[in-house]
Amino acid sequence: MRLNRHRLRRQWPTLAAIGVAVQPFPAFRSDPDGAYNAHDVLYASFLVRGRCAHDIGDQRFAERAGSLAVVQWDVPHRIDTGDRPAEVWNIYLDPLHHAVPALPADLRGALARLIPLNAGFANRRNRLLACTMADPRAVAELLGRMWDEQQSERPGRHAMLEAMLRELLVLVARQLLATGVRGPADADPAMESACAWLAERLPDDIGAGDLAAAVGLSRFHCSRRFLAYTGRTPMAYLMDLRLQEAALRLRGGDEPAVEVAVACGFKDLGHFTRRFKAAFGQPPARYRASARTDGPDRT
Numbered sequence: 701m702r703l704n705r706h707r708l709r710r711q712w713p714t715l716a717a718i719g720v721a722v723q724p725f726p727a728f729r730s731d732p733d734g735a736y737n738a739h740d741v742l743y744a745s746f747l748v749r750g751r752c753a754h755d756i757g758d759q760r761f762a763e764r765a766g767s768l769a770v771v772q773w774d775v776p777h778r779i780d781t782g783d784r785p786a787e788v789w790n791i792y793l794d795p796l797h798h799a800v801p802a803l804p805a806d807l808r809g810a811l812a813r814l815i816p817l818n819a820g821f822a823n824r825r826n827r828l829l830a831c832t833m834a835d836p837r838a839v840a841e842l843l844g845r846m847w848d849e850q851q852s853e854r855p856g857r858h859a860m861l862e863a864m865l866r867e868l869l870v871l872v873a874r875q876l877l878a879t880g881v882r883g884p885a886d887a888d889p890a891m892e893s894a895c896a897w898l899a900e901r902l903p904d905d906i907g908a909g910d911l912a913a914a915v916g917l918s919r920f921h922c923s924r925r926f927l928a929y930t931g932r933t934p935m936a937y938l939m940d941l942r943l944q945e946a947a948l949r950l951r952g953g954d955e956p957a958v959e960v961a962v963a964c965g966f967k968d969l970g971h972f973t974r975r976f977k978a979a980f981g982q983p984p985a986r987y988r989a990s991a992r993t994d995g996p997d998r999t
Contacts, residue, residue: 702735703776708792709740714850718858719798720791720865722846727785736776742793742815744770745779746833748840750786752779756828759884768839768872769830773819777828789843799951799991801866807873808948813881814872817947820979821940824931825895830882831875842868890915891929894922898938902945902965908934942966943979950988957984 712721730752745754747767754761754769756777763769763779771777773796779788793800795817803811814829816822833839842864849860883892894915898906911934912922926934942964949960961972977983982990 701776702733704735704737705774706737706739709794709797712792712850714858714861715741715792715794718862719794719800720846720861721850722792722843723790724844724847725788725790728779728781728788729785730779730781734778734780736778738774738776739771739792740774742770742773742795743777744768744791744793746789746791746836746839746843748787748789748836750781750784752781752786752788754779754828754830757824759828759886761828761830761882761884763830764832766833766836766839767830768814768833769828770814771828772816772822772826775822775827787840789840791843801862801869802952803866803869803873805952807870807877808952809945810876811869811873812944812948814876815869817944818979821944823937823940825883825891825929828884831872831879832882833871833875834878839868839871842871888925888929890917891926894926894934895930895937898934899941902938902942903963904965906938938965939975943976946972946976946984947980947987950984951991957988960984 708721709716715721736755745763745768747763747765747769749765751765752763754763754777756771756775761769793815795815796819800815814831816826846861846864846868849857849864854860894911897911897914908923909919911926912919915922917925923934926932926937930937932940946960946964946966949955949963950957955963957972958969961969964972966972966975973983976987980987
């Protein structure tokens with residue numbers, strides 16, 4: 701497999717400055733040699749017109765107009781357009797270094813199912829996730845305005861880009877509430893049920909045996925099948941969910957850290973702080989403060 705590694709933070713000034721950049725491909729045709737690409741940021745492709753397939757590892761995802769597909773950091777992938785070009789927008793996000801614009805509480809959870817907050821939460825199940833936007837042309841028009849602003853030297857362009865990114869994320873989160881997230885084409889219904897069961901029980905004291913009973917499998921077979929499907933053990937997957945939910949609560953609310961810890965299934969603040977710092981590189985209080993700072997001066 702030939703792999704092209706793209707270091708996009710060096711290439712796009714707005715990505716380095718505020719954590720977002722977009723790039724249009726009005727008539728994209730895939731490389732006939734089948735090279736894969738990997739990015740140092742979170743990558744999304746939005747298919748405005750045409751059809752294509754998205755290859756990632758041993759999986760292939762069929763895409764059609766309106767599809768917004770999100771690929772994790774440094775995951776090799778490629779788009780195959782066949783013999784006809786497609787109209788595609790690339791969207792680059794860097795939530796590891798720049799907090800995404802805050803959304804209302806009723807939208808944050810939906811968006812987090814598509815756009816992860818931390819590269820450490822990557823697993824086989826979420827290497828590529830997608831949703832289908834109801835009005836592709838409206839989204840393309842918004843991305844076009846973002847591109848114009850991004851390429852300009854107008855005063856306040858960073859502030860305008862952030863405002864338009866927030867608008868885009870609201871549209872995506874609304875769509876996710878209506879239709880949910882599309883995962884692997886070869887989805888395992890039992891394991892999807894297992895993932896959903898865990899996601900609904902973040903505060904609960906549960907173990908692998910409880911999950912196995914819930915999906916009607918032996919503990920051994922459930923754990924082995926879950927690991928093959930997600931690349932994570934059930935309890936490691938649950939920990940990722942708990943930490944991501946904690947990060948969302950810290951970014952978007954004023955709950956004391958101890959209340960966030962309890963709500964997300966941690967028995968004490970010390971354990972929560974240690975696990976959170978290991979995942980995000982800073983303790984909960986500092987993470988909350990850094991997510992709310994304005995960052996560098998906007999131009």
